[in-house]
Amino acid sequence: MRRLLKWFAVATTIGMLFVLIGGALVTKTGSGMGCGRSWPLCHGQLIPSNITAELLIELSHRVVSGVVGLMVLILSIWAWKAIGHIRETKFLAIISFVFLVLQGLIGAAAVVWGQSDVVLALHFGISLISFAAVFLLTLFIFEVDKKFDVASVVLDRKMKFHIYGIISYCYIVVYTGALVRHKQASLACPSWPFCAQTRIFPTQLHEWVQMGHRLAAGLLFVWILIATIDAMKRYKRQPIIYWGWLIALILVSCQVATGALVVFTELNLYVALAHAFFISCLFGVLSYFVLLATRSKKEKEARHESNVIPSAVLK
Incomplete structure (x- = not known):
């Protein structure tokens, strides 16, 4: 039974990754109104008569979101019963399902009544929180058999600052990226990294939205690079932290690269979807770091127990 749960x-x-990528696909292809002002049906029909590419994309996203939503509900209840003794399980079970329902309601409201771009940009971020909660629930399920053992992790204040600060800032960057999509500002600046070859600074709203996201993403890359260098210097004996930050650096590098390629390829769909995929994976890794930070031993406790972790790590 435990293996089936895994x-x-x-x-x-x-499935949650498919929901995230599917939402990005709907936005990138302009298929949000593929089913008209009707929800959950398409044009008020159970089986639409006039099939278009936009309708197929929007309807597929609704079906996948509905199926995955049911899976998340089942996983939440199942995990609650199976590993409810783990302190974070019940909280994550509630968050995973509630936020998935919330993103669905925002999507439905956008179809039926319409929403501003500022509100619609929250859609991806809310789905991302649900994905992170499901991802952590999965790790907890494996942790029962010590597949993910965090009991020996020791983090100092500086590393915890990096973890909490970066994931909070990453969420802001995600929002700015979603705003770029919903404002249709992805190609507002035809050059990279500057807005245009003849000028550095933006001159109109869509360019400011685009360049604001680029600047935010650039700062995120720099911050993760600093945290990775710190981990490589002081956490060599803690492979979860050492390799975790290296993975985060690779993911954010891919995120920056695909962001540039979106401009160079003039919004190639596959590149744009890869852009959404990498930020989703990065947020999942950062969420795992938050788990480690909340469960790591205190420095005084670690010093008192043994000398397994050298004092240089704890400085």
Whole structure:
């Protein structure tokens, strides 16, 4: 039974990635109104008569979101019963389902009544929180068999500052990226990294939205690079931290690269979807760091226990 729960948790996590990428696909292809002002039906019909590419994309996203939403509900209840003794399980179970329902309601409201670009930009970020909660639930399920053992992790204040600060800032960057999509400002600046070859600074709203996101993403890359260098210097004996930050650096590098390629390829769909995929994976890794930070031993406790972790790590 426990093995079945593991497989179901992995499948649900992958399903949440499909929901995130599907939402990005709807936005990138302008298919948000593919089913008209009707929800959950398409043009008020259970089986639409006039099939278009936009309708297929929007309807597929609704179906996938509905199926995955049911999977998240089942996983939340199942995890609550199976590993409810783990302190974070019930909280994550509630967050994963509630935020998935919330993003669905925002999407439905946008279809039926319309929403501003500022509100619609929250859609991806809310789905991202649900994905992170499902991802952590999956890790907890594996942790029961010590597949993910965090009992020996020791983090100092500086590393915890990096973790809490970067994930909070990353969420802001995600919002600015979603705002770029909903404002249709992805190609507002035809050059990279500057807005245009003949000038550095933006001159109108869409260019400011685009360049604001680029600046925010650039600062995120720099901050993760600093945290990674810190981890490589002081956490060599803690592979979860050492390799975790290296993975985060690779993901944010891919995020920056695909962001540039979006401009160079003039909004190639596959590149744009990869851009959404990498930020989703990065947020998942950062969420795991938050888990480590909340469960790590205190420095005094670690010093008192043994000398397994050298004092240089704890400075």
